[in-house]
Amino acid sequence: VYFFRISNTTLKFAKRNPTGSSWEADLRMLSLVLYCVIFVVGTLGNGLVIYVTGFKMKRTVNSVWFLNLALADFLFTTFLIFPIISVSQEHRWIVGRVMCKLNTFVTVVNLFASVLILLAISVDRCLATRVVVWAQNKRTVPKAKVLCLVIWIIAMSCSVPYATFRDIIEHENITYCVYSKQRTNEIHVILTLFRFTVGFLIPFVGISVSYVAIYCRARSLQKKRQGRSRRIIIAVILAFLLCWLPFHIFELLGLFSKNEQHQATVRAGGPVVVSLAFLNSCLNPILYVFMCDDFQKKLKQSICHVLESALAEEHMSFMSSRSLSAHFSKITRRSESAAPDDNKGTSSSLCPDDKGVLHFEATDTNDYPNKE
Secondary structure (H helix, E strand, O other): OOOOOOOHHHHHHHHHOOOOOHHHHHHHHHHHHHHHHHHHHHHHHHHHHHHHHHHHOOOOHHHHHHHHHHHHHHHHHHHOHHHHHHHHOOOOOOOHHHHHHHHHHHHHHHHHHHHHHHHHHHHHHHHHHHOHHHHHHHOOHHHHHHHHHHHHHHHHHHHHHHHHOEEEEEEOOEEEEEEOOOOOHHHHHHHHHHHHHHHHHHHHHHHHHHHHHHHHHHHHHOHHHHHHHHHHHHHHHHHHHHHHHHHHHHHHHHHHOOOHHHHHHHHHHHHHHHHHHHHHHHHHHHHHHOOOHHHHHHHHHHHHHHHHHHHHHHHHHHHHHHHHHHHHHHHHHHHHHHHHHHOOOEEEEEEEOOOOOEEEEEEEHHHOOOOO
16 A cells, blocks of 8 residues: 555554455455556546647646646556556565655655645636736746746655655565655654645645635626536535545544554555545546636647548548559550551550659650661
8 A cells, every 4th residue: 555554563464364354355456446547547638638738739827737737647647557566466566665665756746746736726717817917917827837846846845755764675575665664653643744734635725715716706707607617616626525535534544543443444445545546637637627628629629630630641542542543544445445546656655754643645656767
């Protein structure tokens, strides 16, 4: 499990129950299926967003937000292959210490970067709606790029401690990627509360307040689109809440509860709530990008351009072969019709011009000297 600590108690529990109970096995299989779905859908969806926002759309403040959000989610989903392999082998780790630390680093970077970018998008939309004149003068692409760079630096800085304390251990000849003994209980409490506060509580409050303010403004200005705006805002807040709240509840429950039943629930349900948090990387392109009218327009143009190019090439090839066949047939018919009368005076040949196109030429044999 990648966010949840595998402790000595967990390993002893695994020793007593090497195959686990049936419901634990079912939950592990469910998490594995969800990981695979997130890996495929998230990689394709975010890759498509990177292609459109990075190469097809005009560089705007919104495209900068969406591009960086997609980069964070795409980086995470590509690394999800390692958790998939590990979960499929009952959390065994087979790719070494470096990848253990790197996978944790990339995962936590995605957590902080994506959440902080979502917060920036929400605040930016709120400012663009509430203070229109200020936003037109101060809301620029260079400032958005600088803010994204600051977010990436903050996310990487926040992720270093989690990767530092991650290590591999051997237990009964099986390798696990876990938090090492150097991470004391005090450090564990600090890191968990820090992740909950910076990675969930502050962004959730900021996103909720921003979208409530946007809704109030839209309600007074655009009554016709009030229903659509309300649906989008509710979807954004609920998606963020449902994806991340169960994860943090399980984290806090595992941290403060001493009840063995609670600990068993955390161990068994950990992969499922982690997969829900990972699911946010698939929902981000849908909620924040595919709902954008400009993105939909550019996406349709890109897909249509690819299809048109492919069909045009096939059409040209097909028409060229048909034209050449028709040309040969015409030459043959003309030659056959001319043969009885002009056989003695002319000879025909197919000659290419400068562009390589074949032309029919008739030559008067009387131009040649008589060989008699």
